[in-house]
Amino acid sequence: MTEINGSDPARTIATLWGTRQLPRRGPKHTLTSEQVIAAAVEIADGDQDLATLSMRRVAESLGVGTMSLYTYIASREELLEAMLDKVYGEAVRELGEPGEHDWVDGLREVARVNWDLCLRHPWLLQVFTGRPPLGPRSIAKYERELAVVDGLGLTDVEMDSVLTLVHDHVQGTARRRIEADRAIRRTGMDDEQWWAKAGPALAEVFDPERFPLAARVGQSAGEAHNGAHNPEHAYAFGLARLLEGVAALVKTR
Amino acid sequence: MTEINGSDPARTIATLWGTRQLPRRGPKHTLTSEQVIAAAVEIADGDQDLATLSMRRVAESLGVGTMSLYTYIASREELLEAMLDKVYGEAVRELGEPGEHDWVDGLREVARVNWDLCLRHPWLLQVFTGRPPLGPRSIAKYERELAVVDGLGLTDVEMDSVLTLVHDHVQGTARRRIEADRAIRRTGMDDEQWWAKAGPALAEVFDPERFPLAARVGQSAGEAHNGAHNPEHAYAFGLARLLEGVAALVKTR
């Protein structure tokens, strides 16, 4: 009666909510799943990347054999989902109790908290979330965020859609910001050094007459912020537009 | 005088623009970089995933040894960037000549074309883009998209920001859509089967009184579209809001 696939939603849910009862028999456990998850988060935060988070390294940091981890966690994938849920707890705490602001400021706060969370744990956006995360803190976060758009006359589906819209914007801009940082670390070149190499090479093949707008706007954007794109600016600009769009909808109710 | 890091922007640009002159001496080449790139795209399209795209498989599909690929391409990373640029060509073709629509319909078209592109090549969103892609088709796409928001009285930086906003929205919703599909493939369970397992387990730990909004909205959203989230709906809803927000900005000019 083995699971065909490693992913057993019921087992994962039990792990996330802490209701998986550990076996009574056998040697004492030297660890808990919480310890494994915490160690993994620490490593991922340090690396700012998931790619280099291996089971071996997690085990080493805890002073156990690699395979011992699988006593506490079903698979690497389940571990990642648990890590996600753990750090979502930070967002829940930061958001605190609802009801102080109007909804616009509320959404601004939601955006800000999610942005900060992404930058604090850049690996977060690399976690595969093909299925909705059903951990306690993921749900608590959703609950708290829904409170911001409750009572505006929106339908349930619209409430969900508005939050999705804000999340996508934050994640999109945060992703750009994070990947830019990663590019610097991985290549060992900052933007200036990189352009010093890419610029001349591009100049040899790029014809400004064929791409007049790209040439002009690319240059302007590059000068305004230093670097090709400025994610912080994209974040603020986009959020402003987006809130105006939502306001227009709310006004019709 | 070796490159410290595998990534040499100048070499990559030459590969992308086809200006890298192949050596005259030595045996005849059995391949071209275009062939390697095309083979890789074909495999990635088939898998709908980058994770399983290995150099070995690309080589096998071309009937050559793995290491022979490195004659035509500097690294896997450069290959990915070239693949990106190749499929961006499709978007350029689909967008055609500018100037038929007003800017709102223009942006709608930009969004639609990018959405279609993402769904046709789901691996696209997995390509690391820490640095701006500087291939000929990437730039052509940017040029064509800029034309949509040119002449509205926006500053250069604003024009760029508006496009970024649209792109982020499309990519965010497309990503959700793609990851949902991948979840089905990877677990071998469709949403219904998955909920049949997750639902009861969640019911055991989830207290609707603690999370009233999440319970209500989650159910409504799940019933409205079937499945927890409906990316198509999120796409259309978000785009509508976002265009209204941009319209408000344009009106001030």
Next chain:
DNA sequence: ACAAACTTCGTACGGGTTACGGAGTAAGTC
């Protein structure tokens, strides 16, 4: 004719996840 430059590709290194099974340990049972 010969040297130089080049392509091809087998091998190997260091990395990854995780299946399997043996050894040791603690709880339940009689």
Next chain:
DNA sequence: GACTTACTCCGTAACCCGTACGAAGTTTGT
């Protein structure tokens, strides 16, 4: 108190990955 059973821990190994290195063979320039 002894035995069975269920469990943890973890070494080993199977099977992936990207790519550095260098030997062998091929073509060009001189």
